[in-house]
Amino acid sequence: MPDNNLAIVILAAGQGTRMKSSTPKLLHPIAGVPLVGHVLATARALDAAHVVAVVRYERDRLAEVISSELPDSIIVDQDEVPGTGRAVEQAVDALPADFEGDVLVVNGDVPLLDADTLSALVARHREERTAATLLSAVLDDATGYGRIIRGESGGLDRIVEQKDASVEERAVREINAGVYLFTLGALRAQLANLTTDNAQGEKYLTDVVGLLRKAGNAVAAIPVAEPWLVEGVNDRAQLSAQALRLNSFIVRGWQMAGVTIQDPASTWIDLTVSLAPDVTVKPGTQLLGATAVETGAVIGPDTTLVDCEVGEGAEVKRTDATLAVIGAGASVGPFSFLRPGTILGADGKIGAFVETKNARIGAGSKVPHLSYVGDAEIGEQSNIGAGSIFANYDGVKKHSSVVGSHVRTGSHGVFVAPVRIGDGAYTGAGTVVRKDVPAGALAINVAPQRNMDGWTESHRPGTAAAEAAARAQHTSPEEN
16 A cells, blocks of 8 residues: 655765766665666655655766656756755655655665565654654764764664774764654754765764754664665775575576575576576576566576576577577577577577577577578578678678578578578588578589699609508508
8 A cells, every 4th residue: 555654865966986987876786776777676665655856966867767667756856955854855845835745865876775664764763753763774884884882771872984993982883874754844954954964075974963962852873683784885996795695596596486596606696587397597597677487498607698588498508698588498599699689499409609699580490509590481391501601791781591491501501692592492511592492492512622643742843742642552651
């Protein structure tokens, strides 16, 4: 059910300079989803009445992603006044005038914070009727974080930022996780009292907690069970750490759902992937994007599939494939490269060192090895000989070729598009097919072979080859 008394503010205005990237920090992906996308998914799960995202750096790129994920979200541009306090102040101003509920503030760079943790925060906040309830975490090394300072009774007294903390306060290991839940009226009243009188010259949202305490309002800090739940991403090392942790959860989830994953440490699976029970994933495999694999298929080892469909019982090994469809019972690899537009029919085969692109290969047809099939359609139960090339580009335009069903082509053939080969036709080894081949015909264009007797001995005298030739003829070079 929608929570009509909840609004969520997502802080997404920071530049993320420590990423050292031209891509905004919040658009760096983990598990196939941008950082901010994970936070948006959590917001969607909470089903709040309003979601407000505060943006600034690369605002158009961020706004596009946010609006795509949550079309009803409100985008707010942070002005020149720095600080999280100012960002929340602007977000509150953007809420509908008749909203009088609670405001949950989260950072856009905390991808593993889940809806269950936040739902528990909301329940605790409402149960205890506090003006502000926030999440905290206890770390072995709290350097760089704002500290939770508790009073003699153990309750939250204030939050002190690292740069403003005393020596004693810096020794505290409980840190502010940057996740806050405020009663709107209390929040709005204290936002007006924020100043920039601090080491960084910013309006700190953390100061609201101290102001609420001074005004006699109840506030609370709830430690999370695991610190990684609230870990943010500020650099690429932290990005990798969170990606690794999330991937381990994804892999284990699929294992519990009946998927065999032989080596979790070398297997990467995006959140958007779908796997049926009894799929087997071998070491060194990456399943990315919208890839879907059906029951009994075997993927890997050393395989990367991006936005691919793999049918029941198919086998794909040591293959790189993108936007490809692999039919039930089909076989792909090893060392195959399937480019976008490849469709392999049921029980078909794309073998070793084969590259395909915009290729429709019918049921039971085979491209066994050492071939390129581009911009082509192959019927059913046909076999393309080793080393075959579909020459689809004339230097200006791409052209397509069509091969019928039950066709047999010889090794090292070249099919110069556009060309059609009829059902049941054959081509000889080394044939360059430039004209259409009628159904049932044999196409050949091999020149007569000419043997020049004695060529090696006359043109390469004294070589090992000449001596071998002479021995084979039961003579010696001197006798010639």
